[in-house]
Amino acid sequence: MSFSNLLMKSCLNQGIHGSRVPSVLYTGTRQGHTIRGKPPGVARTLEQRLREETLTDPEVVARVNIGFPHLKEPRSAQLKMRLEHLKAQRTSKELEKLARSNKLTIDLEKVQQVYVKTTGHHDLRLMADHYGIFEHLYGSAFFVPRVPLNINYVLDAGERLAPVYNGNVIKPVEAAKAPQVAFNGVLDPITGQEATSDTFWTLVATNPDAHYTNDSSSECLHWLIANIPNGKVSDGQVLAEYLPPFPPRGVGYQRMVFVLYKQQARLDLGSYQIAAGDYSNLEKRIWSTLDFYRSHQEQLTPAGLAFYQTNWDESLSQFYHDVLKCKEPVYEYDFPKPYLADQKFFPLKQPFNLYMDKHRDQKRLNKEYLERKLAQTHPFDGPDTPLRYPNAHPIGSEVPSWLKTEIRKQRLRTGRVQDY
Incomplete structure (x- = not known):
């Protein structure tokens, strides 16, 4: 049934005839923004209510989960295990003795391991949504990172590390060299059990905020390693050498996103190979995560995620001249002058x-x-x-x-x- 017929039928059912059919959907402007829906101070019309019902179809607006599912024990079994653990802790005389003498310590590594296994991946998905990672990489799709990614940038000749957390800030001078990437490539992301055969992975690092063309949806490819066997990143096929982040001066923070894909078998991704002579050619590094996933979604499934933020520092001036062979761009904000009212002869309640x-x-x-x-x-x-x-x-x-x-x-x- 068309919208007009649906509207007329609803009007007849509610006793609305002829000229009493409500007006069309209100549209106006205020402060340069378009206002849609009911006008201020006016009740919603019948047509507006019908449009809201037809445009909020859950099957249309629902997001698509493109990641791995998670198999877990029934809730009753989880509750039983928790109660048994709690009972064992309460009946332990050794723990009580340490607690009374203020000598009880907590192993933070175990706490982190339990957190990663239980709610860590769900929290990472929520934080990625907060930073707009899924929206800008996959559109209406998302995934829950089932494989924890451990990424660290080496500083001061290996004495210190700059870890990649969930949206922390890492300066370009700290990310000048390729980071150390580690993950457990032997465990199955669904069952959590060790795989019986070799597994292969693909690691992609992109910047969704670096638009070097007129297409605002394009990304910059910073790193691409395919066919990583059993989680050994050093044995993978490097298709694009690591390119450090280089956010221009004045644009604020940019996001660097690492996505780990699990393959069903070895893939021929030679078409994405960037030659050594094109290392600093930004045109060759134009990337679209959504197009890449659509082309290989039958063989690739996103399983891991890590990201950080970065902004300009002094080290990029030399990077633009020596590596990219171009003039360093500088952007400045054009702030409008603050509004100043006409001067009053007697200003009230003001110094x-x-x-x-x-x-x-x-x-x-x-x-x-x-x-x-x-x-x-x-x-x-x-x-x-x-x-x-x-x-x-x-x-x-x-x-x-x-x-x-x-x-x-x-x-x-x-x-x-x-x-x-």
């Missing part, structure tokens, strides 16, 4: 001096504040000795309230003058 400062030249105002601070600072002895009890000294009653506040700030050495 008089601060109100007047709003309508003065900022450069001249900054100069006066700096001169006022330097006048109270000796070139060799430093600033004057502060008063022992600043608020104990009286201020004359003839002094206006705004000036009293300014005097108290000067005595306490607070306020805007301390910014210079």
